Amino acid sequence: MVINYLILAHKNPEQLYRLVMRLDSRNVNFFIHIDKAVDISAFSKGLSGLSNVYFLQNEDRLFTPWSDINGCKVLITLLKKAYEKVKTNAYCLSLSGQDYPLKDNNYIYNYLKNHYGKNFISIYKMADIWPEWRTRLERYNFHFPNNQRVFTGIFPLADKRCFTFRNFKKSFYLIKQLGLAKVIQTFFKSRRLHPSYIEPVGGSAFWALPIETVGELLKYINEHPEFLDYHEYTHVADEILFQSIVNLIKQPREIAESTTYTNWERKRDDDSGPVLFHTKEDLQELLTLNDHYLFARKFDTRLGSFILDELDRKINFQSY
Template sequence: MQKNYLILAHRNPEQLCRMIKALDDGNSKFFIHLDAKTSIESFAAQLQGEHIVFIPRRERCVWGGFSIVIATIYLMEAAAQANSKGFFILMSGQDYPIKPITELDAFLQENKEYDFVSFLPLEAWGNWSMKRVRDKLKHYQILHSEKRGNSDCYPPFFRSSIGQKITILWHLLKRRISKKNFKIIYRAQERKAPFIQQYAGSQWWAFCEKTFYTLLTYIQENRQILDDYFQYTSCPDEIYFQSILVNLQTTHKDIKIKPSLTYVNWEREGVELPVLFKEDDFEELTSQKEKFFARKFDTRVDTTILDKLDNLQIK
């Protein structure tokens, strides 16, 4: 089974090299988007070959921002321009396979007409509060800097309450919001979503060939409408592709969806989330049914877990 891995990477070239080595079965191609804030030299020096492509268009990716969606679209377009066939699998540079690649191949062959992405109606995803749902649907996310979490969601100024207006003006006075971004909120109209129902879920997906090209064509034909809305959405990478795909099902009855192939633990108590997997998590990882990848890992913290996972591979 031909596999095309679309990888969002931003650091640790040694770990990325190790991940690609673990995935590379001779029937795989790797398209890598390296965050534009990161120097490419050390990555390119370690990762070479006709089946490894560092895409030329690079975005400065900011956590929670639309830049991650743009980077993903760049990866999709690069894979399409190469006339890629087979499955298309979105991964981060901190993922790793948790099952033998031979099992992945057999599974994809048995499910070659399915797409793998987890989703729920936006209002039901992740036990989100009504405020968080409202922020995503109605308010404008403004990124104040490239620092993770340094953002706020604001209602259109002339549709806001007295209290909300005071907050916005206070942020302007304290220079939390720039004059440029204040003008966006000041002139903003009510946000109009491109879909009646939106869906949210894990960022990590795998699409069969037919769906991949259908989805990419839809994005390219409706890019302006989609950009106008989602560029101001909080964490749009958790909503953008899910909403498009599920709404496409109404006109493309052949689109069939199963849960994501990537395991991420957002539930463990007392640790930073998502869980950074270590040696003690081996059984948790390998016991996941119909999950073939997991995130996240960090070789600067623990390499033994990757050694154990490597031993699963049958070359």
Template structure:
């Protein structure tokens, strides 16, 4: 049986050496890489370390987006990478990873697994509202999100004038902030109640996925036929956890949708989340390698030994 083609979309903004290592671990005869470097970052630092080739492609500058946390840019970048993959008439599956991910099993095991499951959509989805999210996630899709800057978490959320919550003491200050920034179009948005598009039900879940090329084609066709859906999410908080998930649940059979195969730890009681794995976390990752193909996140500027342990004990 021929190997399934694997198309990795890699979203990166730091650590070119770490991205190079990730690509080296995932390289195989049937694999190609489509790399998006955050528009705010010097792409040449990456291209010098990882030159373009017949297997490695960078998104053009015109297709690069600002990767502001919680914003739509990173989703648009993913969509642009999908388009490039289809333009090259690739088959098989599409895998979305960040530059701070790493495999937990060998390329041979990844290939064998995907050969057996190449028609399955591995993307985590839960119907909204979901009790595991703040306010069930309703604030993400019912309020307008406006960025105050490119800094992580530096944004405001506001309801429309038709919501009781609008009439609070901090609202005039927020509107004045928007006025000072010249965001008059954003202020006018508040005159209209924000509603999720009627023809699709909201689902949320992890950003990271493995999808068949046929699903990628369906997603792009849906976005082409429903341009207002993408523009709606311009004001969604963390649309990377809602936009594509909702389309997949609308278009694909429930029996062909399974949870993401990228392990992320959001539950550790102390420290920043998600967990940045270090040497002391190896046993945790080893146990998760039985059910997941990848894990995130790692940072070689903090700890590179954890990747050495994975190489030695899991990838061989």
């Protein structure tokens, strides 16, 4: 069996290097996208000589603002690269450059091999996880560069929700960010309606899919280009697009929870996303997780390397 790691990174080159070296082993490939806004050379240094590491080149690199559709487009490109290389007996795992393994390579390999065919992708009814789910799908949402956790969206004139104080307030904000022409253009778009031929569901953007599922997923996207086009304005599209397709093409018994752990119960002080693991207390939380979890997010080596060092030591890292 082959494991294909699909990694999106935009900062901390040394952390990406550590992640790859930690996971590097037999029958492993790395397909990596570096945000077009940053210099790729700082990330590829030290890794480009490895025969199983493939960086997307400039013609395939995109700017990937937080929660923007470009994250999905990049993942699709990475999936295509992986599928071109191996079409049977393989898994594709999506990671960010700030994720880290909780198990050694031998455990990861055997876990996936023993559960081969299972699609590890968290899937939930939209209303069960996001009270604001309609705005994700029905507004024209815009995300801004530099990976800031900032976005806003507006309803067009064809939607009665356009005529609210909140919508006009957001429109003025967008004018400042994108210009008057973009806002006027958006006002005259049609009402956003999710395609009726597929049920929208949501879940974690980090998953592990058998290569056979990847082939079916890519086929579906190729046959329904309008589905990708629709999500051009979806907020956090990578938490909806892939999940909805897998939910359509696979039976419930073939789907399991993501193997990547994220603590959404605690937020950062600035409410800018999931907690960053870096303290002794965080280490204890990670070490007592269910053995189903192979990875966790997120970590930031700018806060120090203590927790990554301790994970390596306690996991007793070994190759296979």
